[in-house]
Amino acid sequence: MxxxxxxxxxxxxxxxxxxxxxxxxxxxxxxxxxxxxxxxxxxxRTDVIDGFRLDRGFQVLLTQYPEPHHQLRIDDLELCRFEPGALVRVRGKFHHVSDPLRRPTTIWDTLRAPVGTIADKARLAALILDLRRTTPRELLRRPDRSTADELRARGFSATMVDTFWRPLFAGIQLDPELEVSSRRFTLILSMLAEGDAAVPAQGMxxxxxxxxxxxxxxxxxxxxxxxxxxxxxxxxxxxxxxxxxxxxxxxxxxxxxxxxxxxxxxSRPVSNVQFAADAAPIPDRLVVLDGDGSGPASNLAVMTNIAPGYAPSGRALISVEVPGPLVPDDGDLLDAVRTQVRGWFGGAVDSWTHLRTLRIAHGHPDQRxxxxxxxxxxxxxxxxxxxxxxxxxxxxxxxxxxxxxxxxxxxxxxx
Ligand SMILES: Cc1cc2nc3c(=O)[nH]c(=O)nc-3n(C[C@H](O)[C@H](O)[C@H](O)COP(=O)(O)OP(=O)(O)OC[C@H]3O[C@@H](n4cnc5c(N)ncnc54)[C@H](O)[C@@H]3O)c2cc1C
The missing domain is CATH 3.50.50.60 (FAD/NAD(P)-binding domain)
Structure with missing residues (x-):
């Protein structure tokens, strides 16, 4: 000794x-x-396997976080940005939902998307405006309740909660039940509303x-x-x-x-399954949300659409996130994820190569x-x-x- x-x-x-x-x-x-x-x-962490850059789970840096601007040389990270908004899979189709204030051309897509009523979309705009006018310090002083209660109190319909908020915040807060603190929910949403989600060109x-x-x-x-x-x-x-x-x-x-x-x-657990493909299943730099609640995945991203350096030239890297209790068997999880995304992208999914499954028992602390x-x-x-x-x-x-x-x-x- x-x-x-x-x-x-x-x-x-x-x-x-x-x-x-x-x-x-x-x-x-x-x-x-x-x-x-x-x-x-x-x-x-990012592991390089067969030329693919595999982050340990689907992770993004929000450009609106203040601290990285004090502590990191942001320019050296060569950030690659997601498009604001999401592609929501509902009733057999993908629908583009975005913030019309930032992407005015998406307003009709957003209004038509079957992720809630027109009144829900108006509530969404009102929520974003409220958050833009409120400082983080003020948000943290507001009464605290669960994310689900906050959404209910703001009048969102059950459809809007299930097709949009649940898969979005299942992914962001590893919170499929929307149990996490509304202070955290509004804080993160305010950052998403003002800035971008991004990944460094060489991985997180x-x-x-x-x-x-x-x-x-x-x-x-x-x-x-x-x-x-x-x-x-x-x-x-x-x-x-x-x-x-x-x-x-x-x-x-x-x-x-x-x-x-x-x-x-x-602890809030999460699993992540990553695939290689010869072609990207969608061209968008958007996160895909499971609006049908078919599960087990809440969201998916074609990482190479955002950061081409995540894969060898000509290949696509697809990252699928499954928040919630860990499935004991990797094989069962992989089968369930493949079945779900085959429903989205068809038989091409069968030719995807499985690169890695991670099961992370402590993804986030449980901040209720x-x-x-x-x-x-x-x-x-x-x-x-x-x-x-x-x-x-x-x-x-x-x-x-x-x-x-x-x-x-x-x-x-x-x-
Ligand atoms: C899948 C996933 C997705 C996420 N997505 C996002 C996102 O998109 N955006 C975002 O902002 N955040 C995200 N997060 C959260 C973010 O990753 C964490 O909040 C952050 O990395 C925590 O950093 P930390 O230093 O507090 O803890 P950790 O990163 O957990 O560091 C703790 C360190 O302590 C070491 N350690 C543990 N025990 C011992 C011991 N006994 N002796 C010595 N060393 C020990 C561990 O090995 C580890 O290196 C995500 C997390 C996960 C898992």
Whole structure:
């Protein structure tokens, strides 16, 4: 057994841990990140398999998130943007639903789409206008309830909820039952209404790669799993001990809860199935929503329509997202997904090559009503916590939380 020493030890090299380490090292603090897996990025990684760039699940960066503009060199990510709106599959056809304020030419398609009544479309426009006039701070002060209750209170019909809101927010918040906090729902919707969803040209993994590249050599130790936090440091599963003036736990919420004795925030699971095809089944840069509720997938995107570099030249990459409880068997899930998308795109789906299925038990922390970001960072003497479960379950929340943790530690120990 050996013992090493550092000023600050961070557990976990996801976005929160990396963000925290960058602020600390820029202030001249000796920082060590211990990461259990074989790479940085946590839930945001991209694996290159046979020339395809496979993100670990369907993930996008919203250009309206404020924190990436402070912490990332956005231009270097070469963002590739989705078209605003969605292609909704209802009653055997695809319908383009968009924000007429941003895409005036889509107004007739949107009005005609069988995803609710004309009054629903007017309510949608009113909701977007309301969100545009309200700051994020004000949204977070509004009374909190479930997303389903919020939509009901705003008068949306059951058809509009089932054909549009449910598949959209099943995908975004991993929330097929629309149970998540209305504060989070309105916050995310306001960002979607004002900005774009985008992916870096080389995959979502370019985000943590950029952050890690800024850290001094040797800051991150991979394949180093922390077993416990004890005394003035941490114990690793391989028997090593690291002592530090401050320990910051930047793991997923359930692991942080276990290591620090906090309340487990709960988990929203999600699966993702990715296919290669010789031709894209649709030409659009739009996300496809399952408006019929046929399931199991809530949404699909032809990633190469948005970012051609996600696949070798001439091939298409299709990413299918299945939020909700994990299906125990990969084969059953693949069969069910193929059956569903064959119903959308026909027999061509049988020639698609299955590239990978991921089942992610902790996709998001479960942020139900009573949601409040900016949760405490300091949880004991020399012990701190950060991550998306302390702010909001997103890239924005993780980055912001990491920055907050660094400033609290700097204030506590170094001023
Ligand atoms: C499928 C999916 C889709 C998503 N889509 C979006 C999206 O479109 N837009 C968006 O903004 N957000 C999205 N999110 C959420 C976003 O990915 C997360 O909010 C964010 O990445 C969380 O970062 P984090 O640093 O808090 O935690 P994590 O990324 O989970 O990082 C925690 C790190 O701690 C490490 N660790 C755990 N235990 C230990 C231990 N004992 N010792 C050492 N290391 C340990 C882990 O290996 C991991 O690297 C999505 C998430 C998923 C799963």
């Amino acid at each position: 050996s013992t090493d020493r550092t000023d600050v030890c961070i557990v976990g090299a996801g976005l929160a841990g990396l963000a925290c380490a960058r602020y600390l090292t820029r202030s001249g603090i000796e920082t060590l990140i211990l990461e259990a897996s074989d790479g940085v990025g946590g839930r945001i 993994g370019a985000i943590p790669a950029q952050m890690a590249a800024d850290l001094p050599h040797g800051t991150v130790t991979l394949d180093a799993r922390v077993a416990s936090i004890e005394g003035d440091g941490v114990a690793l599963t391989d028997g090593r001990r690291i002592t530090a003036r401050a320990v910051i736990v930047a793991t997923e919420g359930p692991t942080a809860a276990e290591l620090l004795g906090l309340r487990d925030p709960g 009503p009573g949601f409040s970001p900016k949760q405490a960072i300091r949880v004991g003497d020399g012990r701190y916590v950060c991550g998306d479960h302390r702010d909001n379950a997103s890239i924005q929340g993780a980055l912001y939380s990491g920055r907050r943790a660094a400033s609290v530690v700097l204030a506590d120990l170094y001023r």
